[in-house]
Amino acid sequence: MSAVGGYCSWAEPLTDVERAIETVINQFHCYAVKGQKEYLTPNEMQELVVQKLPHLGKCVGPLDEKIECMGDPDEAKLEFGEYWDMMGDAAKGCRRK
Amino acid sequence: MSAVGGYCSWAEPLTDVERAIETVINQFHCYAVKGQKEYLTPNEMQELVVQKLPHLGKCVGPLDEKIECMGDPDEAKLEFGEYWDMMGDAAKGCRRK
Numbered sequence: 001m002s003a004v005g006g007y008c009s010w011a012e013p014l015t016d017v018e019r020a021i022e023t024v025i026n027q028f029h030c031y032a033v034k035g036q037k038e039y040l041t042p043n044e045m046q047e048l049v050v051q052k053l054p055h056l057g058k059c060v061g062p063l064d065e066k067i068e069c070m071g072d073p074d075e076a077k078l079e080f081g082e083y084w085d086m087m088g089d090a091a092k093g094c095r096r097k
Numbered sequence: 098m099s100a101v102g103g104y105c106s107w108a109e110p111l112t113d114v115e116r117a118i119e120t121v122i123n124q125f126h127c128y129a130v131k132g133q134k135e136y137l138t139p140n141e142m143q144e145l146v147v148q149k150l151p152h153l154g155k156c157v158g159p160l161d162e163k164i165e166c167m168g169d170p171d172e173a174k175l176e177f178g179e180y181w182d183m184m185g186d187a188a189k190g191c192r193r194k
Contacts, residue, residue, distance in 0.1 A: 001188035017124050017149040021188050027114050050115040084188060088181035091118050095177060 027052055028083050039077035042070040045086070056090040063089060109123055125180050136174035139167040142183070153187040160186060 027039045031048045038039065040048070046067050049057045063086060070076040078086075079084060111119065126134045128145045138143070144167050146154045154160060160183060167173040175183075 012152075012153060015149050018151075019155050020120035021153060021191075023117035023185060024121075025188050026191060046099035052112050054115075055111060056107075056115050056118060073099060080189060080192060081185065083177055087118060087184075088178065088185070091112055091122050091181060092177060094118075 013035050022086070024087055025080075028080055034074075035077060040083060041078050042067050042073040042078065045070070045075075045078050045083070053090055057092055063093075121181070121184055122177075125177055131171075132174060135182060136176050139164050139170040139173050139175065142167070142175050142180070143170075150187055153191055159192075 027048060031044045033039065033044065034038045034041050036068065046064075047065070049063060053063075066086060066089070070078060109114065113160045126144060127136045129135065130141065131138050143161075146160060146164070150160075163183060165188070167175060
């Protein structure tokens with residue numbers, strides 16, 4: 001097992017759910033430029049939401065507010081766990097519709 | 098916008114990240130039989146991990162322990178938010194590898 005692009009690789013193919021989780025992980029890495037894959041800034045998170053969650057982002061009014069509350073748009077740090085929680089908010093927001 | 102199978106549908110196609118989040122949501126609905134899409138039992142969660150996270154499940158030792166700590170394997174209730182958190186644990190577990 002070896003880590004490729006920050007994600008494990010296995011001999012056998014991943015399941016659909018594993019590929020889905022990998023996709024969500026990879027977006028974090030793609031947008032976490034300033035934090036070198038360790039954190040997102042509010043600006044980077046906002047960019048991700050606009051570009052990658054054009055639909056889900058609409059289900060979740062507070063997502064924008066949460067990003068604003070994170071602090072300095074270019075200095076505050078959103079680590080992977082918090083990013084995953086925000087993706088969960090988007091998922092919950094959409095489930096309730 | 099209308100909810101289809103518990104997920105919103107839009108005119109334009111979803112992005113890859115939105116489809117990924119939809120996949121993780123849909124697994125919850127698939128396995129949440131007893132709770133009629135509202136919650137998973139520990140047994141159902143364990144079944145999901147074994148069948149759908151054959152690789153990621155290995156990155157996360159405590160996932161099994163967490164499921165065991167949930168209480169009665171057929172009565173305890175794991176709601177969507179807790180399910181999403183556990184998927185996040187699997188994702189974090191793999192990111193560290």
